[in-house]
Amino acid sequence: MEGKNTNSKKWILVITAMACSLMELIDTTIVNVSLREISGNIGASVAEIGWVSTAYGIGNVIVIPLSAMLATLFGRKRYYAVSVLVFTIASLMCGISSGLSELILWRFIQGVAGGGLLATSMSIVLGAFPPEEAKTAMLIFVLGVLLGPIFGPVLGGFITDTLSWHWIFFVNVPIGIVCTWLAWTSVSDLEDAKRPPKIDWAGILFVAIALGCLQFVLEEGPLHDWFDSRKICFFFTVSMLGFVAFIWRELTTDYPAVDLKLYKNFNLSMGNIIGLLYGIIANSTLFIFPLLAQQSLGWTATKTGAFMISGGIAGALTMIIGKKLFPDANPKILITSGLILIVVSLIPMGYISPDANETHFFWLFIIRNAGASLLAPNMMSLSVGTLRGKELAQASALSTMTRQLGGALGIAIISIYTTINSATVRYPLVENVTEYNWMVQERLVYLEQSFADAGMSSDGAQLAAHQMLENTVAGQQIFVTYINGFLGMAFLFIFCIPVIFLIKTPKKDKENVAADAH
Structure with a gap:
């Protein structure tokens, strides 16, 4: 365990990390429902205004794998607090922006700062508790991870309708100020972290090129007919070359920016595979449901967002109740149970009728989110639960990166699938x-x-x-295409089950507990 944290300080850390992550995750989706009003206000076209979201995603995904190195370089306390402060300032500047270029620049800076928050928060929570207590802390932390993307669109729509689009950014300012103070007063530096003698500038450049170009391809691909566009082909090629150069660099240098050798840890490798698949499948289903509801069933955006809140609340309650009822359950059993619940909820969605209403989806979403609440926290703790200190920080960043990429891949895959399946x-x-x-x-x-x-x-x-x-x-045609998407994702979830049983459950012996105490 890191330092000698009292119980009150440990829970302050959890609240701080959850608040910062929730603020960051809400901002990934809160803007989407306001893009039309923003474009009209600043005089941007539909294609141009998409860069407000794309810039944030690119900044976010570039910095996530580098967050552990940056925390070591500057000190975790300083890096985390400054990330919250920069995120808050960037939010303020986004709100007062009057032009497209200005808004895109500050959204990119906001994404860079937000990426540091998301990756570092998980390592802060896990590192503050010994292994036998970390699961409870992770359950609470994951509430923010699950609820952020659900509340984002609803909150964005409400603020835009009642105030203006500027306030979707201004709302972060008071929260960010409080979080900055909490981060500075409660987060500590890693005890085993030593400033590297050399900074791996080449590795930083290669990972920025690889992930930045890939994020651009995933977000802009649907707008440019994917590989029919020379621009998409160019950035995809640059991304692949960047990945090759990045992997070669990190495996051959003595002081890598991202320690890829951590993937020798079997649980981390398998956990990241599941995390990638989970990101693909979960985000793709959440992507097509609003399209189905609004295009085929005639729901409004507000009705769609409000409907999805009930499932999020059910997921949060399932986490709490599951912890009380099964405190010592095998995490692989809980993860498998979560997968089964998700599959059970998705298959009926593939046979829904065109005259379906919210009552037909209500229990299906309750079951889906209950399954996600069993899967996500246990998957995270099982994949990085055996690591501590600097290795935990690096592993948390890698796990966060794979989930983020999985989410972007999921939206890209379901877009391609629905296009092909529609024909x-x-x-x-x-x-x-x-x-x-x-x-x-x-x-x-x-x-x-x-x-x-x-x-x-x-x-x-x-x-x-x-x-x-x-x-x-x-x-x-649209209706059948979307419900086929639910069936396809259900079968992909089934393929995750064999991977789960390859993960090794950490042994709780006295030697390990004693080691973790230091």
Whole structure:
């Protein structure tokens, strides 16, 4: 355990880390619902305004793997407190920005500072407790990780509707000031951390190029038809070359910016694989549900966001109740149970009908989030629970990076999947819409008559009837595509189960406990 922390100080650390992470994670999604108003206010096009989110994601993912090295270089206390302060200042500057370039710059800086918060917070929480107590602390910390992306869009929509888009950034300022003070007064430096004799500038450059370009590809790919775009092909190639150079550099230098040799730890390797898959599957399902609800079921954005809160609360309650009922349960059993619950919730979503309402989804989302609450904290603690000190900080950063990349990959994968599947789904739908199908002809006659009765000419009524029929087919096409996405993700979750049982459960012996106490 790091230092001689009293119980009160340990829980102050947990609250500080959770508040900082919650603030950072909310900001990853809070802006999305306000992009339309921001674009109109500052005179940016739809394509240009997307960079407000992209810049944040690029800054975020670049700094995450470097956070352990930066914490060692500057001292964890100083690095963490300064990250909160810079995040707060950047939030203020985003709120008072009057132009697109200015807003994108401050969003990038905000993302850089936020990446340091997310990666360092987990190591602070785990490092403050001995292994036998760390699971409880991690459960509370993960509440922020799970609830942030859920509350972000709802909070963003509410603030934008009642105040203005500027306040989605201003709201961070008072919270950030309090968090900066808490970070400076409660976070301590790592006892075994020593400033490296040399800074791995080449490694920092390579990882920035690799992750920055990859994040650009994942966020901008859907807007540019992926690899049909020369720009996307260029940045993807640069990213892959950057990864090759980064891996070679980190495995051959004596003072790496990111210690990739930690992947020799079997649990960390397997945990990161599960984390990557979880990020892919969880984010992809959360990405397509709002699209299904709003495009096919006719829900408003506010209704969609409010609906998803109930599932988040259910997940939080499941964490608390699960800890009370199964304090000493095997984490692999809990993780597997979580996966099964998620699969059980996703499969019925793949067979939902077009006239479904919120009652059809309510219990399915309760079950899904209950499963996620069993999976996420146990997965984190199992993959890095055997590490301490400097190794824990590096492992936490690597685990956070893989989950972040998994989330971005998930959205990219589901976008590609729905595009391809949409074309596949359309054929069996349109082959039945022919002049030889009496039901189709009867529908067309009814529609033409309705438009004619409304005052349209004969040709206009016929054209409008065919257009409405085409819109109906397109709506069905979108609906079937999305529910197929739920089924596809359910089967991917099933493939995670064998990986879980490869992870080794840490042994709780006296020797290890004594070692951790120091």
